[in-house]
Amino acid sequence: MAINISIVKKIVFAILSFVFFVTISELILSISGFDSYVRNRFFVVNRALDYPEVFLKDKKLFWKLKPDQTVTSKFFPGHTYRINSDGRRDKEISKKIIKPRIIALGNSCTFGWGINSDLIYTRKLEQILDEHYEIINAGVPGYSSFQGQTYFESELVKLKADYVLILFGWNDHWAAANGIADKDQRLPSEFIISIQNVLSNFHLYRAIKKALLSNIESDIDSLFDRENPIYRVSLADYEKNIKSICRAAKSNQAIPVLITAPIPSLANYYPRGSRSGLHRYHKFYNQTIRKIAKQDSVLFVDAALEFDKHSDLYDNASLDPIHFNNKGHQILAQLIAAQISASSLD
Numbered sequence: 001m002a003i004n005i006s007i008v009k010k011i012v013f014a015i016l017s018f019v020f021f022v023t024i025s026e027l028i029l030s031i032s033g034f035d036s037y038v039r040n041r042f043f044v045v046n047r048a049l050d051y052p053e054v055f056l057k058d059k060k061l062f063w064k065l066k067p068d069q070t071v072t073s074k075f076f077p078g079h080t081y082r083i084n085s086d087g088r089r090d091k092e093i094s095k096k097i098i099k100p101r102i103i104a105l106g107n108s109c110t111f112g113w114g115i116n117s118d119l120i121y122t123r124k125l126e127q128i129l130d131e132h133y134e135i136i137n138a139g140v141p142g143y144s145s146f147q148g149q150t151y152f153e154s155e156l157v158k159l160k161a162d163y164v165l166i167l168f169g170w171n172d173h174w175a176a177a178n179g180i181a182d183k184d185q186r187l188p189s190e191f192i193i194s195i196q197n198v199l200s201n202f203h204l205y206r207a208i209k210k211a212l213l214s215n216i217e218s219d220i221d222s223l224f225d226r227e228n229p230i231y232r233v234s235l236a237d238y239e240k241n242i243k244s245i246c247r248a249a250k251s252n253q254a255i256p257v258l259i260t261a262p263i264p265s266l267a268n269y270y271p272r273g274s275r276s277g278l279h280r281y282h283k284f285y286n287q288t289i290r291k292i293a294k295q296d297s298v299l300f301v302d303a304a305l306e307f308d309k310h311s312d313l314y315d316n317a318s319l320d321p322i323h324f325n326n327k328g329h330q331i332l333a334q335l336i337a338a339q340i341s342a343s344s345l346d
Contacts, residue, residue, distance in 0.1 A: 025204045051075040052200035057193045060150050065140060079114060090137040102135045103156055105148050106167035110139025113323045124333035144171040144233045145241035146182035152245055157252045163340060164249040169261035169285040170322050172233035179230045183237060239288050246298055257299040257339060260286040262307035262324055264317035299343055301335045
């Protein structure tokens with residue numbers, strides 16, 4: 001069959017033109033500093049995924065940290081973080097188990113948002129315990145107990161931990177956009193997700209995505225039903241998730257350690273007489289942790305109760321009531337170390 005040279009030339013020209021367009025667009029968008037980030041405070045919609053230098057989409061976990069990178073991002077304003085080859089903010093973990101292991105499972109508080117790596121409570125804990133344990137920081141920003149359960153059971157059990165620190169709560173009672181709780185989320189196929197992860201590295205793709213979302217998405221406040229709110233993880237599901245993590249830990253010969261999520265005390269950080277629905281609802285989740293610890297005889301660190309005794313563990317409680325400061329990490333490490341040391345003597 002004869003080849004139509006004219007058609008071949010047109011195809012080659014079209015391909016070269018497309019490549020040229022994409023290359024020039026990438027260059028212009030990169031140099032201009034075009035802001036391609038679509039900001040949205042609802043993690044279920046997960047605008048964290050608009051930070052491809054930090055995250056990858058994931059079928060089971062929704063998102064996970066991009067491995068083997070040192071990243072400075074608008075997602076982490078003013079800080080640079082090192083993510084190891086396993087996709088965790090930590091030093092490289094030895095492939096061979098050389099000492100007992102502690103896995104710290106949690107959200108951005110465990111990840112160490114705004115904290116230098118050597119000051120995170122996991123690193124401080126390692127120092128307090130005289131390096132007798134290898135501590136693995138498995139905290140991921142934005143993770144709920146639903147994601148934590150999936151992450152632990154699908155990926156972390158193979159690390160053969162002796163203790164599993166469990167610290168969740170904040171993202172569980174975050175608003176579920178469009179009324180879709182974490183357990184009801186449905187992501188596209190692995191193939192589609194892989195394509196999205198590749199395309200997300202291109203400025204042009206992100207610019208087009210932002211333009212489309214800006215025109216078709218509703219105002220972010222309208223995504224949250226204020227009359228009958230649905231949270232990412234309900235209290236009942238939170239209890240189920242935490243208990244499931246504890247069971248999985250025990251079945252893999254690890255000791256679970258439950259930790260309540262601290263919140264700045266109204267009396268210590270806010271004007272006299274201040275009231276807060278956030279504080280009231282947050283306490284329900286901490287009460288659930290206390291109940292599980294008591295009913296199931298699980299090792300327990302009541303960090304929330306201890307933090308209430310201090311007035312200097314948050315740098316700006318009004319602006320950020322979630323992430324405690326360096327001193328807060330030091331105190332949390334001491335509390336956990338006391339529990340582990342006591343349990344190891346039993």
